[in-house]
Amino acid sequence: MKIHFITGNENKVEEAKKKIGPLGFEVIQKNLNPPEIQSDNLEDVALFSAKWVSERFSEPFFLEDAGFFVDSLNGFPGVYSAYVFETLGYMGILRLMDGIEERSARFAAVIAYHDGKQIKSFGGEVSGHITQEPRGSNGFGYDPIFIPEGESRTFAEMSAEEKGRVSHRGRALEKMQEWLKEKDTTDR
Ligand code: ITT
Numbered sequence: 001m002k003i004h005f006i007t008g009n010e011n012k013v014e015e016a017k018k019k020i021g022p023l024g025f026e027v028i029q030k031n032l033n034p035p036e037i038q039s040d041n042l043e044d045v046a047l048f049s050a051k052w053v054s055e056r057f058s059e060p061f062f063l064e065d066a067g068f069f070v071d072s073l074n075g076f077p078g079v080y081s082a083y084v085f086e087t088l089g090y091m092g093i094l095r096l097m098d099g100i101e102e103r104s105a106r107f108a109a110v111i112a113y114h115d116g117k118q119i120k121s122f123g124g125e126v127s128g129h130i131t132q133e134p135r136g137s138n139g140f141g142y143d144p145i146f147i148p149e150g151e152s153r154t155f156a157e158m159s160a161e162e163k164g165r166v167s168h169r170g171r172a173l174e175k176m177q178e179w180l181k182e183k184d185t186t187d188r
Contacts, residue, residue, distance in 0.1 A: 001024060064172065128146055
Protein backbone atom coordinates (compact mmCIF):
# COMPACT_ATOMS: atom_id res chain seq x y z
CA MET A 1 0.00 0.00 0.00
CA LYS A 2 1.26 3.47 -0.96
CA ILE A 3 1.10 6.04 1.79
CA HIS A 4 2.31 9.65 1.70
CA PHE A 5 4.20 11.15 4.62
CA ILE A 6 3.60 14.90 4.66
CA THR A 7 6.77 16.33 6.16
CA GLY A 8 9.77 18.48 5.36
CA ASN A 9 11.98 16.30 7.56
CA GLU A 10 13.81 13.62 5.56
CA ASN A 11 15.08 11.89 8.71
CA LYS A 12 11.51 11.23 9.80
CA VAL A 13 10.83 9.69 6.38
CA GLU A 14 13.89 7.43 6.59
CA GLU A 15 12.78 6.19 10.00
CA ALA A 16 9.22 5.54 8.77
CA LYS A 17 10.52 3.65 5.72
CA LYS A 18 12.69 1.42 7.90
CA LYS A 19 9.83 0.80 10.32
CA ILE A 20 6.81 0.10 8.09
CA GLY A 21 8.50 -0.51 4.69
CA PRO A 22 9.15 -4.18 5.50
CA LEU A 23 5.49 -4.54 6.52
CA GLY A 24 4.28 -3.73 3.01
CA PHE A 25 3.90 0.07 3.11
CA GLU A 26 5.55 2.20 0.46
CA VAL A 27 6.25 5.50 2.22
CA ILE A 28 6.44 8.51 -0.13
CA GLN A 29 7.56 11.90 1.16
CA LYS A 30 5.49 14.94 0.22
CA ASN A 31 6.42 18.35 1.50
CA LEU A 32 3.26 20.47 1.58
CA ASN A 33 4.31 22.55 4.56
CA PRO A 34 0.89 22.70 6.29
CA PRO A 35 0.30 25.47 8.85
CA GLU A 36 0.88 24.48 12.49
CA ILE A 37 -1.34 26.03 15.17
CA GLN A 38 0.09 27.27 18.47
CA SER A 39 -1.02 24.77 21.08
CA ASP A 40 0.57 22.84 23.93
CA ASN A 41 -1.22 19.72 22.69
CA LEU A 42 0.59 17.74 19.95
CA GLU A 43 -2.62 16.01 18.88
CA ASP A 44 -4.44 19.31 18.27
CA VAL A 45 -1.50 20.50 16.16
CA ALA A 46 -1.38 17.28 14.11
CA LEU A 47 -5.16 17.15 13.57
CA PHE A 48 -5.34 20.77 12.43
CA SER A 49 -2.49 20.28 9.93
CA ALA A 50 -4.06 17.02 8.68
CA LYS A 51 -7.40 18.71 8.09
CA TRP A 52 -5.64 21.45 6.10
CA VAL A 53 -3.83 18.85 3.96
CA SER A 54 -7.02 16.76 3.48
CA GLU A 55 -8.67 19.79 1.83
CA ARG A 56 -5.87 19.90 -0.76
CA PHE A 57 -4.67 16.34 -1.21
CA SER A 58 -6.95 13.35 -1.80
CA GLU A 59 -4.60 10.35 -1.45
CA PRO A 60 -3.99 8.49 1.84
CA PHE A 61 -1.43 10.34 3.93
CA PHE A 62 -0.13 10.83 7.43
CA LEU A 63 1.80 13.57 9.14
CA GLU A 64 3.34 13.82 12.55
CA ASP A 65 3.91 16.41 15.23
CA ALA A 66 6.64 15.61 17.72
CA GLY A 67 8.37 17.26 20.66
CA PHE A 68 11.10 16.82 23.25
CA PHE A 69 10.02 17.42 26.88
CA VAL A 70 12.57 17.93 29.67
CA ASP A 71 11.10 17.39 33.14
CA SER A 72 13.40 19.71 35.11
CA LEU A 73 12.72 22.48 32.54
CA ASN A 74 8.96 22.05 33.08
CA GLY A 75 8.50 20.34 29.73
CA PHE A 76 10.57 22.82 27.67
CA PRO A 77 11.19 22.83 24.69
CA GLY A 78 7.99 20.75 24.12
CA VAL A 79 5.87 22.21 21.35
CA TYR A 80 8.70 24.67 20.59
CA SER A 81 11.20 21.86 19.91
CA ALA A 82 11.76 22.66 16.23
CA TYR A 83 12.29 26.39 16.88
CA VAL A 84 14.54 25.81 19.89
CA PHE A 85 16.59 23.31 17.90
CA GLU A 86 17.10 25.88 15.13
CA THR A 87 18.05 28.65 17.55
CA LEU A 88 19.84 27.01 20.52
CA GLY A 89 20.48 23.47 19.25
CA TYR A 90 20.97 20.54 21.59
CA MET A 91 24.02 22.28 23.06
CA GLY A 92 21.63 24.99 24.28
CA ILE A 93 19.63 22.34 26.16
CA LEU A 94 22.84 20.91 27.66
CA ARG A 95 23.80 24.42 28.81
CA LEU A 96 20.37 24.94 30.42
CA MET A 97 20.85 21.61 32.18
CA ASP A 98 24.31 22.51 33.48
CA GLY A 99 24.54 21.48 37.16
CA ILE A 100 21.08 19.90 37.17
CA GLU A 101 21.09 16.31 38.37
CA GLU A 102 17.48 15.43 37.56
CA ARG A 103 17.87 14.74 33.81
CA SER A 104 14.73 12.81 32.87
CA ALA A 105 13.10 13.69 29.54
CA ARG A 106 10.78 12.21 26.96
CA PHE A 107 9.96 12.39 23.30
CA ALA A 108 6.33 12.33 22.20
CA ALA A 109 4.79 12.11 18.74
CA VAL A 110 1.26 12.17 17.40
CA ILE A 111 0.58 10.85 13.92
CA ALA A 112 -2.58 11.98 12.12
CA TYR A 113 -3.63 9.66 9.28
CA HIS A 114 -6.19 10.50 6.59
CA ASP A 115 -7.61 7.78 4.37
CA GLY A 116 -9.55 10.07 2.02
CA LYS A 117 -12.58 10.22 4.35
CA GLN A 118 -11.65 10.34 8.01
CA ILE A 119 -8.72 11.38 10.19
CA LYS A 120 -7.40 9.08 12.89
CA SER A 121 -4.59 9.84 15.37
CA PHE A 122 -1.96 7.61 16.99
CA GLY A 123 0.39 8.63 19.81
CA GLY A 124 3.79 7.33 20.86
CA GLU A 125 6.17 8.23 23.67
CA VAL A 126 9.57 7.24 24.98
CA SER A 127 11.05 8.18 28.35
CA GLY A 128 14.73 8.41 29.11
CA HIS A 129 17.37 10.86 30.23
CA ILE A 130 19.70 13.57 28.97
CA THR A 131 23.44 12.94 28.70
CA GLN A 132 26.18 15.27 29.99
CA GLU A 133 27.82 15.38 26.55
CA PRO A 134 26.50 14.78 23.01
CA ARG A 135 27.22 11.28 21.65
CA GLY A 136 26.78 9.72 18.21
CA SER A 137 26.13 11.03 14.73
CA ASN A 138 23.06 9.11 13.51
CA GLY A 139 19.52 10.42 13.56
CA PHE A 140 18.66 14.09 13.92
CA GLY A 141 17.52 16.81 16.31
CA TYR A 142 18.07 16.03 19.98
CA ASP A 143 19.14 12.42 19.33
CA PRO A 144 22.80 12.91 20.46
CA ILE A 145 21.74 13.94 23.99
CA PHE A 146 18.94 11.43 24.68
CA ILE A 147 19.28 7.89 26.09
CA PRO A 148 16.02 5.91 26.13
CA GLU A 149 15.12 3.91 29.25
CA GLY A 150 16.84 0.54 29.49
CA GLU A 151 19.65 1.57 27.08
CA SER A 152 23.16 2.90 27.51
CA ARG A 153 23.45 4.42 24.03
CA THR A 154 21.95 7.67 22.77
CA PHE A 155 19.49 7.57 19.86
CA ALA A 156 22.32 9.01 17.74
CA GLU A 157 24.44 5.94 18.53
CA MET A 158 21.72 3.57 17.29
CA SER A 159 20.72 2.57 13.77
CA ALA A 160 17.35 3.80 12.47
CA GLU A 161 15.96 0.26 12.97
CA GLU A 162 17.12 0.15 16.60
CA LYS A 163 15.78 3.62 17.32
CA GLY A 164 12.47 2.72 15.66
CA ARG A 165 11.94 -0.24 18.00
CA VAL A 166 11.62 2.02 21.04
CA SER A 167 11.14 5.58 19.81
CA HIS A 168 8.04 7.76 20.05
CA ARG A 169 7.80 7.72 16.24
CA GLY A 170 8.31 3.95 16.04
CA ARG A 171 5.56 3.37 18.59
CA ALA A 172 3.09 5.70 16.87
CA LEU A 173 3.89 4.10 13.49
CA GLU A 174 3.31 0.64 14.97
CA LYS A 175 -0.14 1.68 16.17
CA MET A 176 -1.02 3.19 12.77
CA GLN A 177 0.21 0.11 10.96
CA GLU A 178 -1.78 -2.26 13.18
CA TRP A 179 -4.92 -0.19 12.68
CA LEU A 180 -4.43 -0.14 8.89
CA LYS A 181 -3.94 -3.91 8.75
CA GLU A 182 -7.07 -4.43 10.85
CA LYS A 183 -9.06 -2.01 8.69
CA ASP A 184 -7.84 -3.77 5.57
CA THR A 185 -9.21 -7.13 6.75
CA THR A 186 -12.58 -5.71 7.89
CA ASP A 187 -12.99 -3.68 4.64
CA ARG A 188 -12.58 -6.81 2.50
P1 ITT B 1 7.69 18.41 9.90
O1 ITT B 1 6.83 19.28 10.82
O2 ITT B 1 7.81 18.95 8.52
O3 ITT B 1 7.29 16.96 9.95
P2 ITT B 1 9.78 19.09 11.82
O4 ITT B 1 11.22 18.69 11.92
O5 ITT B 1 9.45 20.56 11.87
O6 ITT B 1 9.20 18.42 10.48
P3 ITT B 1 8.22 18.66 14.23
O7 ITT B 1 7.50 19.95 14.18
O8 ITT B 1 7.44 17.43 14.59
O9 ITT B 1 8.96 18.30 12.87
O10 ITT B 1 9.53 18.80 15.07
C1 ITT B 1 9.78 18.85 16.31
C2 ITT B 1 11.28 18.94 16.54
O11 ITT B 1 11.53 18.02 17.62
C3 ITT B 1 12.20 18.47 15.40
O12 ITT B 1 12.58 19.51 14.56
C4 ITT B 1 13.41 17.93 16.20
O13 ITT B 1 14.27 18.97 16.55
C5 ITT B 1 12.75 17.37 17.44
N1 ITT B 1 12.50 15.93 17.25
C6 ITT B 1 11.34 15.32 16.88
N2 ITT B 1 11.50 14.00 16.76
C7 ITT B 1 12.79 13.76 17.06
C8 ITT B 1 13.58 12.59 17.10
O14 ITT B 1 13.10 11.40 16.78
N3 ITT B 1 14.87 12.72 17.44
C9 ITT B 1 15.40 13.93 17.75
N4 ITT B 1 14.73 15.07 17.72
C10 ITT B 1 13.44 15.00 17.37
